[in-house]
Amino acid sequence: MRIEQFDPTADAGSLRACHQISLASHPYDVPFMPPPSYTAFKGGWAAGWGLGEPRETWLARAETGEPVGCYLLRLPEKDNQEVGFTELIVTPERRRSGFGSALLAHCADRARLAGRARLQGMAVDGSAGETFARAKGATGGIDEVLRTMDIDAGLPAKLAGLRAAAEPHAAGYEILSWQAPTPEEHLAGLVELQRVNVAIPMDEGMEPMAVDAERLRSMEQAALAMGVRYYTVVAREVASGQLAAPTEVAVERETPEWGFQQLTSVRREHRGHRLGLLVKIAMLELFAEQEPGVKHIFTGNAGANEHMIAINEQLGYKIAAVFRFWELGLAGS
Ligand SMILES: CC(C)(COP(=O)(O)OP(=O)(O)OC[C@H]1O[C@@H](n2cnc3c(N)ncnc32)[C@H](O)[C@@H]1OP(=O)(O)O)[C@@H](O)C(=O)NCCC(=O)NCCS
Missing domain, CATH: 3.40.630.30 (Gcn5-related N-acetyltransferase (GNAT))
Incomplete structure (x- = not known):
């Protein structure tokens, strides 16, 4: 697997690949929400919702070149300066093959390099994300309904x-x-x-x-x-x-x-x-x-x-x- 950083404001191909992964994951992880539109996805990953804080976007490809997972890492500067926030997704048909673990280890390294002491991500209760987070020894916060x-x-x-x-x-x-x-x-x-x-x-x-x-x-x-x-x-x-x-x-x-x-x-x-x-x-x-x-x-x-x-x-x-x-x-x- 290769994990490569890309510029979401310039590399539409990689951003589209991440959006496709997010769309494919939607029925498994957040079926109760409308599927993410490309515009909204881009607003988050490329424009950072206008928050004006540093972000990194990384795309993982299998040896065949097929996109298998990706993550966004947000590094706030005006609040929560100790924390990195990630959205990390593996495409459903390639899960349970270690891609999520590899991406998380990579993301944790990047967050550490940026001086962060803690890394956070969110997951719906009962989802693969929760099981994954528990398997990694993460601590769950308060329930958000x-x-x-x-x-x-x-x-x-x-x-x-x-x-x-x-x-x-x-x-x-x-x-x-x-x-x-x-x-x-x-x-x-x-x-x-x-x-x-x-x-x-x-x-x-x-x-x-x-x-x-x-x-x-x-x-x-x-x-x-x-x-x-x-x-x-x-x-x-x-x-x-x-x-x-x-x-x-x-x-x-x-x-x-x-x-x-x-x-x-x-x-x-x-x-x-x-x-x-x-x-x-x-x-x-x-x-x-x-x-x-x-x-x-x-x-x-x-x-x-x-x-x-x-x-x-x-x-x-x-x-x-x-x-x-x-x-x-x-x-x-
Ligand atoms: C969470 C996610 C990234 C995991 O990706 P993955 O490639 O399947 O992860 P891995 O193969 O590295 O799994 C590592 C371990 O997590 C646990 N795990 C992950 N998914 C699991 C599942 N569906 N059921 C049970 N255990 C699971 C297992 O212990 C697994 O190890 P094992 O396969 O050797 O038993 C993927 O399910 C996903 O994209 N979910 C939607 C987004 C999300 O919730 N992101 C995480 C936010 S914290």
């Missing part, structure tokens, strides 16, 4: 009922919405929300992603360049003008029936006003008008995030799968 909801004919009436019950608790707040790029007037407020809303349950020893205005804009630009439509709904306190609770959903051009929930949170001092539920209801109502083709919404929360889960269950979300990050220590090996 993926849920989906279907948008059906009964939803508008259900939303109206939920809103009527919640609104009396939210006097003094108004709802705003926009489609990315975020209007300049809201940019600083949105960045602040991302910074203060960091109390989301996460694995021990991990830092939340560092966000500033420049990074937020860069991530938006990367999403827009991929043809992603990115919606934000925010509850704002009328008296202070402070943004209190954002929710964000993205729709990719090549998977038009799916909305992908991004951050939802309520600023600590504004909790207890049902704002989390109200912004999500407002988003679904906005989608009924502006994204009538979206039939399912996909979301993920830490299993310990009780408040958000209660909101999602009220809205009709059902569990699709559980995944977690697996971590290998790199020091001394």
